[in-house]
Amino acid sequence: MGCAGAANVGQLSHRAAAELAGEGFARPFCLAGIGAHIKGFLKGASDADNIVIDGCAMACGRTILEHAGLSVACHLVVTDLGIEKRMNPLLSDEDVAKVKEAVRSRLASGEAGKSAPPEGPSCGCSS
Numbered sequence: 777m778g779c780a781g782a783a784n785v786g787q788l789s790h791r792a793a794a795e796l797a798g799e800g801f802a803r804p805f806c807l808a809g810i811g812a813h814i815k816g817f818l819k820g821a822s823d824a825d826n827i828v829i830d831g832c833a834m835a836c837g838r839t840i841l842e843h844a845g846l847s848v849a850c851h852l853v854v855t856d857l858g859i860e861k862r863m864n865p866l867l868s869d870e871d872v873a874k875v876k877e878a879v880r881s882r883l884a885s886g887e888a889g890k891s892a893p894p895e896g897p898s899c900g901c902s903s
């Protein structure tokens with residue numbers, strides 16, 4: 777899941793997470809639902825190895841999970857990849873690809889295990 781912040785890097789985190797999920801790489805989750813402490817979202821995320829992509833070092837996504845008592849198996853910060861934070865939501869395909877590759881690379885190195893999508897609904901929105 778990406779932090780989906782307003783800055784370019786927040787939007788990059790969301791788009792990369794959405795594309796990875798669409799490609800069957802992982803199950804998408806609604807970070808807002810977890811932030812709202814809605815039971816179904818908390819249960820789903822507690823059973824998963826959560827991958828969080830944050831736009832910047834503020835790490836809002838990871839903090840939301842931590843506040844909900846959930847673990848983070850893999851955490852990536854977009855600005856750590858050399859992508860500058862700007863208050864401009866325009867994204868380049870090149871940057872999206874860079875974030876996706878960084879996530880794939882982290883998981884290939886064994887930082888998180890469960891990346892295959894499970895059976896059933898792909899989003900806690902149905903809870």
Ligand code: SF4
Nearest residue numbers: 779781786831832836
């Ligand atoms: S991690 Fe950074 S980009 Fe993402 S919501 Fe927080 S401040 Fe915005």
